[in-house]
Amino acid sequence: MDIDVKKVAMLSRIRLTDEEAAELGPQLANIIGYVEQLSAVDTEGVEPIAHPHDIAMPQRVDAVTNGNRRDALQAPAPKTESGLYVVPKVIE
Amino acid sequence: MPFSTLSEIKDRLDAGEATAVAVAKIYLDRIAAFNGDLNAFVDINPAHVLEQAEASDAYRAKHGARALEGLPIAVKDIFCTQDGPTQCCSNILKDFHAPYDAHVITRLKEAGAVLVGKTNMDEFAMGSSTETSAFGPCRNPWDIERIPGGSSGGSASAVAAALTPAALGTDTGGSIRQPASVCGITGLKPTYGRVSRRGIIAFASSLDQAGPMTRSVKDAAMIAAAISGHDSMDSTSVPDAPAIDWLGACDKTDMKGLRIGKPKEYFVDGMDTGVRAAMDTALAECEALGAEIVDISLPHTDAAVAAYYVIAPSEASANLSRYDAVRFGHRCDNPDDLTDMYTRSRDEGFGTEVKRRILTGTFALSSGYYDAYYIKAQQVRTLIRQDFIDAFKTIDVIATPTSPVTAFKLGEKTDDPLTMYLSDIFTIALNLAGLPGLSQPCGFVDGLPVGLQWIAPAWREDQILNAASAYESATDWVKAPVNFGGET
């Protein structure tokens, strides 16, 4: 399995140095190679499950429960200004 | 006292023979003495521990005791707490203070517990050895050259060395049971949906479940009773989960009428011979207690690890996208632009194993591979769940080794991720099926603990507790490590 680890890293927004890519590439290929044994399992007609139990969606009533906690919630933020989160310019 | 069980301490507190403050001091002293060797705790605030203990003594004096009144309990660094930092042993959450408590933390506080501190873990719970922690590896009190298992290695190590009588861990693929096994303590992973996940930093949402790590089966039941129950703010917390009598289920002293399944896929050649022998002895003891051992088959066991290593990293890759340096968490210095902020902050913040899992998950979900990996893994998940449903038609519980090996040496498997992943080969399947499981000590090989794993149908933790308490009453495998004050 040939994995374009740099592309996967970009999708994941993780910078990888060339050395890291060179190390992680084969490891990733090894892991993916291992999970490929799944293809040997006969799953014809088997329903995939995303949750271990077949449970119902809880129904939240449409009533406001949260007030303004901006100061407490922004305390862990790396950078804010006048109640706004600050990031490097978003280019559209 | 230090190696007492939680229920023994509770009895002494209730009898007025000790105070919460006195109990807290014993453990704080032990943490001060031994944490340097073990690195089991990554955050400890003795003054705050004593405050809680004082408040608990005052509460008891005024209102009487609640379920866990004055009992010290440590929690893995994955549980969000308003007090102190919650860092998930990752640099990306360095010095993060959560503005909320996890639901289970609220439950522990309401039950009167004294929260001791945060325990070491594999970064974001990704690992089986507690070596990927940003705070350095944790060590096994039975041999400090060895790993305490993972990812809840800090909790296991702390309980095994009696730095705390009990702790909470989380279990996504065995992260409570495997460290409990290799540290010689009891660890319970409840049925998925039994315990709220809110405020527990997510690794793999459809697999994660919190549970107790203790010195006895009854202790595990006491804590499970306190932390379980519906949470309307976790959509996967099951509202009508069948209630069980947690403590009542721990009174068993025999196994009369119990049908124990012994899956042939878990007793294969190549398993550590010492572990194999300990298992054979344990099962013989069960028979002597009146149980019937039934050979069963869980045919899709072999595919469980592969399915897990698609599903867990996939969910994790999305769960960890929120660490983007915008609202909380590490941000790199002087980012050139937005992409640089993202990629460099995440590069600096995440350790290698976490990156490996994110990349694996991103790859498995990416276009062109999704059906072959993710959908296929979910189909295999269905088959694995069905294996258990079929098996439980004729038996009450399943018994297996928790881990194929005892504690390995630090660094032994760090260079080979795949071998490390296979440490969880016996624990993973039941996370995929959402079932409860418990590991309890069942012997030693070369001075290292071996764990016996019990598995029950969904919501039947009582059946596990029946078996485990009977086994515990007939055996004596809960020991204290000599180097940490235990007797030989």
Place this chain on the structure above:
Amino acid sequence: MSWETVIGLEVHVQVNTKTKQFCGCSTEFGAEPNTQTCPVCLGMPGQLPVLNIEAARKSVLTGLAINADINLVSKFDRKNYFYPDLPKGYQITQFPLPIVERGYLDIPVKDGEKRIGITRIHMEEDAGKSMHEGLDGVSHIDLNRSGVPLMEIVSEPDMSCSDEAIAYLKQLHQLVCFLDVSGANMEKGQFRCDANVSVRRKGEPLGTRAELKNLNSFRFIKQAIEYEVNRQIELIEDGGEVVQETRLYDSVKGESRSMRSKEEAHDYRYFPEPDLPPLRFTQQEVDTIRAGIPELPGQLRKRFETEYGLSPYDADVLTQTRDLAAWYEALVAAHPADPKRCANWMANELLGRLKETGTDIAASPVSPQRLAGLLERIADNTISGKAAKDVLDAMMESDDDADAIIEAKGLKQVSDTGAIDAIITEIMDANPDQVAGYRAGKDKLLGFFVGQVMKASRGKANPGMVNQRLKELLKG
């Protein structure tokens, strides 16, 4: 060589619930930045979504109103991408199994109606807002909107010109307003449209499409589509090729540009949202929701035409909103004698006056009952239609009813035969030549006499009666 245009529309409709899709934060528009946020909609560690069931019900209601299939089991998925206004790094949406599928809307076109297929409606959460203007090298993020419930309504590529696209959007806009599932205020971003546009030569297979984003008014949507169609045709005619891309329309410059920066290596990696179980409705629950569907614009329009004899134009005007239709029916109830007169006065006179002041019908200073009082006076010939307009003007400014204003202004019409005859005799006496002329066969002179009589009565004489009496008396 003639060209065909193929247009499909994706409309994001903000559902008008009190709280967000997955947390109990308020959705109120215009709050101070980040004051309507919580750990859930900020995507903080360990926080979990819990679905707002009201948003789900409103999505079902919308689905029923477009004659669609309601999926009794639908599922949520994660759509993964990094953006500073997307806190979790994924959007919770519905991908393979949305709540609504296979519906349609019939839209008015030149020669009747055209059916536009609606592929699906799925529930999702909105992102926050990024602000760049006036900032040097940075952007500011406000997450008040993060997690606000949206329905994404995806049409089939069934529209073949910008007019059809606009007709569809107006129809859909009207529908969500009628259903009260959205405020649908375009300026507040509650009704946003992306357009997929492609062109092909007649008879050829579908061309490559471009996706136009950021279309927030009907006028801009029309302009953007027309600009895009021309751009693509010119491009192909010049030997170029349309590339599949997202384009941003700049309404100031009147042109669009490629958003290539957003395009690079997009791979949303959709997968089932493990934090949410499947959403289930029973058929009975769906039926209960169905019973709550109000009369929809098309049905109302037809009923107004048949029941009240309105012209298609008036029926259309009076069914634009639920409030308008209700107001009209209240007026008819208060003045049942002449529904057409009600329609004329409401559509032409009242709405015209409200429009001048930018007042909504719900806030009209004149109530249906007060307007009916005025219409009664027209019906019983107390005042002329012309005078009634003055009365309505006065009613807009005061709380007095029509009778009080007519009295105060002395606008009461003279309908007394004796009084009218007296004026006519006076006029005839003063104009003997014209009387002779009329009697000699100059019928046109009748107008002259009407004018003179009305003038002499200072406009208060009942014109119909004046006409009738003049003809009588002029005979001699």
